[in-house]
Amino acid sequence: MGQQRITRAECVHVAALARLELTDEELDRFTGQLDELLDHVAEVEALDLEALAPTMHPLLFPNPLRPDTPGEVLNRDEVLDQAPYVEDGQFRVPPVLGEAP
Amino acid sequence: MTALEIATAVRSGKRSARSVVDEYLGAIAEGDDDIHAFNMVTAAEARTRADEIDGAVAAGQDPGPLAGVPVALKDNLCTRGVATTCSSRILEGWEPPYDAHVVEQLHNAGAVVVGKTNMDEFAMGSSTENSAFGPTRNPCDLSRVPGGSSGGSAAAVAAGFAPVALGSDTGGSIRQPAALCGVVGVKPTYGRVSRYGLVAFASSLDQIGPIATTVADAATVLDVIGFTDPRDQTNRLPDPKQVSDTLSDGVNGLRVGVLTELSGNGIAPDVAARLQVAVGALESAGADVAKVSVPSAIYGLSAYYVIAPAEASSNLARFDGVRYGLRVDGSSTSDMNTATRSVGFGDEVKRRIMIGTYALSAGYYDAYYGKAQKVRTLIINDFNRVWYGDKFDLLLSPTSPTTAFSLGARTADPMSMYMSDVCTVPVNLTGQAAMSVPYGVGDDGLPVGVQVMAPVQGEPVMFRAAKVLEDSL
Structure with a gap:
């Protein structure tokens, strides 16, 4: 194997982009496996x-x-029935204002 | 019984759909604890549907070419009101509000869905060990994997739990498990079968296809599901041909190439030996067989393992805890998204999302994704030279470099697992049709599959060759 192609720090950055929180063990393992690939x-x-x-x-x-x-088109109520949280015919999520982009 | 035999018996009233369905449900109840082909068995729905079909026959109606035929569906095909999990925790509890196009087509042809089959999570894997619900075992040897990612569907057919099944093939996920379980598996031409209602993995590669015990059964199912559907923008091939009509036309005079890059280095000797027997069978039937080189085919894996994860990282962004399945709470929406995805996705899915996100990220796009897309062009050009320059009708290779490997043998080393796909990925990159035909066994007594590859829309000729191979055994 030649030079290291991806660092652990880059993996931390990529995980954040992908909305994944990885454990230290996962980060160590994935860094090696991604590098090999x-x-x-x-x-x-x-x-x-x-x-x-x-x-x-x-x-x-x-x-x-x-x-x-x-x-x-799909029936709105049937679609909303499948969502984890719904309010007033809409998907409900935690606060989004004031968040970093 | 084959699917065609069942349909003939049910349509003529010689046998009730209910008795057929009860028989297969019985086989599942007896055998699936050992194999775990199914994530869910829809016994009550299947019996109700079978009774409907019997009612139609009694009323003088024809339920269709798959009348009373039990079908197993890979668990990434949406079924209205029936859990569709992709073998992932993140879709826990989700019951789609609609049926996939292929499910509608099967229903309209008289088929009876008996259950949803296990798979590698989101179709990412080659052994069905990456399932949140535990692995499927190979019916030919319970210590071996069935292949993947459609391992549950292939195992269900091989174990006699259903005469036919549907899978999806992004890099070999129908053909490789079919080969490892000793059944027929077809990846149709890209665009042949509508993916409406297939949970997307890599949209420029995904295709749905049949798994069956015989070539004729696979042909019948493809003819049923391959109808044009405006809900998939890619499902618009000009004038797709039925394959059943010409199934028995033979291979006399066809030019068949043995693809050297996928048939020599890295292929187990016992697998290569079976390919040679297949070559002899086609020659005996009048085909003109020669070795042919597609130099870039060996770069298929490198292009695939950038392109497929890149598309997957984008497609799987929709699993964010908002609209379906699992939600893990967080103080903000992005915390909730991250918590949900971190708990809901398994190891291999996280790994692929990481690869894909990296390959698409600023600074690396040209080096990885851009380059992989150019390699894809190179592979397409090389294959086109063989089809349209050298005038080959079909190409052959093994489907898998080895017979079924042991459970656990490759899980610790993703690269060794990815290598399982070396013979199958090129055709996904090019969009061509290919199928795996069971062709005897290797030194370990386990099934070997021969891959028949055809140009875009070459299904009729591909099926003719598959039938000749099947009949030569």
Whole structure:
């Protein structure tokens, strides 16, 4: 294995971006495992990819538009029934104001 | 009995759907404690549905091509009012308010859902050991894994709990467990089957397909589920062909390539030996078989293990404790999101979200995600040269480098688990069709699968070859 490709500090940052709180044990383990994967993935650095366009999707269709007519939709009450907390026909969450973005 | 035999008997009134369903529910009750193919068995609903079908037959109606056929559904396919867990704690208690498109199609064809099958959490894994509800065991040898991520569906079919099942295949998750359990597994062309109601893992790769004991049963199920559905924007291939009609047309005159990069290095000798027998069978049936090189195919894993986690990290952002399933309280919304996800997701899902988030993060996007997308282009170009330049009709490789491995053998080392997918991921990246056909056993007496790959929309020819292989055993 070559140089370290991802550090523990970077893993801490990535976990925060992903809204995951990892234990010290998870952070240690994931840092090593991610590093090993990234090291394997680095094999593609040997390829000449300069002239190639990226593929986002295997089959490129022109973006289709459906007719602008109202169709069947899910029943609101049935959908809300599945949520952990609901109030006045809406999803209820803890305070969002004053939070860091 | 095969699904086709059941449907024929039920449609003609020779056998009641109820007796068929009772028989399979009995097999599940007797055998599933050992195998754990199912997360949930929907016995009462299945009996009610079977009675409806019998009522229709008695009234002179035709319930459809899968009349009375028990079907097992991977637990990432939405079933209205029936828990759909993706084998994850984060979806605890969630009962979807709608059916997946494929579930509607099966219902309309007379099939009877008998339960939801175990899987690697959110379809991330190759052994069905990453389930919040415990692993599934391989019916051929209970000390071995069934493969994954559709391991519950493959095990259910192999154990005789259902003649057919549906799985989803993002990097091999239908074909590899089918190979390891000794059944047929099909990944249709990307865009062939609507994913409406499939919980998304990696949207540019995911495809739903059948698992069955025979090629003809798999063909019948694909013909039933492969109807155009406007609710999936990718489900709009021009003129998709039915596969059942031409199933027995043989392979005489077809050009078949053995994909050298996926058939030599890293493939167990007993698996490679079975592939050679398959080559002989196709040659005997009149196919022209040659070795063919797709040099970039070996880079499939590297592209896949960036692209799939990247898309997953985005798709799984929706599991945040607001709209469905688990919520773990926090003093703010973001604390609640974090607490919910940290408790609700298992180890492998967290690992993939970490990989994907990293690959998409500022400063690393071009180095990893951007590059992986270009490797994807390279692989597509290489395959297209073989299909449209060299005029090959089909390609062959093993489905899995080895037969079923022991439970626990690869769980501590994610890279060794990822290597299980080396033969199957290229086709997800290109969007082509591929299927695994059971083809005898390896030195350990466990099933070996041969992978038949076809170009985009090449299902009819692919199924013809699969049928020839099946008949040659």
